[in-house]
Amino acid sequence: MAYNSQQRLRTVVDQMGREVQYPYPPLRIVSLVPSQTELLFDLGLQKQVAGVTKFCIYPPSARHSASVIGGTKNFDFAKIKAAQPDLIIGNKEENYQEGIAHLEQHFPVWLSDIADLPGALDMIRRVGDLTGKLHLAEPLAAEIKHSFDKLRLAATAPLASAAYFIWRKPYMVAASGTFIDDMLRRAGFRNAFAGLGRYPEIAPEQLARVAPAHIFLSSEPYPFGEKHVAEFQEICPAAKIQVVNGELFSWYGSRLRLSAAYFQQLRHPAIPE
Structure with a gap:
């Protein structure tokens, strides 16, 4: 050396x-x-x-x-x-x-x-x-x-169920044991697929059966966009479906400085004037 x-x-x-x-x-x-x-x-x-x-x-x-x-x-x-x-x-x-x-x-x-x-x-x-x-x-x-301590102290409502999708064809979610799972919990959500491995494939019928309150479509590694929202809305008509910033859920370096504020906004969206 x-x-x-x-x-x-x-x-x-x-x-x-x-x-x-x-x-x-x-x-x-x-x-x-x-x-x-x-x-x-x-x-x-x-x-x-x-x-x-x-x-x-x-x-x-x-x-x-x-x-x-x-x-x-x-x-x-x-x-x-x-x-x-x-x-x-x-x-x-x-x-x-x-x-x-x-x-x-x-x-x-x-x-x-x-x-x-x-x-x-x-x-x-x-x-x-x-x-x-x-x-x-x-x-x-x-x-x-x-920033995360402040986010935790601001939490009031019970955890709403959420599915976090990282891939399409096949559908894949981030489940238990992943950094994203920890971020979801800290953001104020309960992982709808927490009991399934780490990155399991999910069939549309499974998603419909679990019926999470929120469906998050990550911007990475699969580049989900607004054009994919209708596809998931058809499977879960009652779910709130959002394209989310995958970097703020999965990057574990200095970008975490931005995550807590983003999660707060995700949990409590500003009411438009």
């Missing part, structure tokens, strides 16, 4: 419980996850980020200032090698095991593993510590926690 006189070898434990030895502070970082890429930039590490995925859309400059090293589940190993990273940051769910295993043979790879808000806040703090930016990561995590 190459490192210069500004760095020292350091060993940490990632969110998977794996020991990772890397040169500290890292001077060339490859990020394999969009939400974590945005976090690195928000921690002032734009000069250190040497590689990002094609899905790393925030900030918009990320894919211009760093090398694009493929997707989250199909890495371009040659481009990663050319980026000469002294640290790679990925995620257990968003990346693929075979690709991570290959990278680990050549580079230090730190993985997050996030299923809820506390896990996301822990990741933010750990990435801050990893990169020498804990002084910025701590207040960021505190700001996010405070």
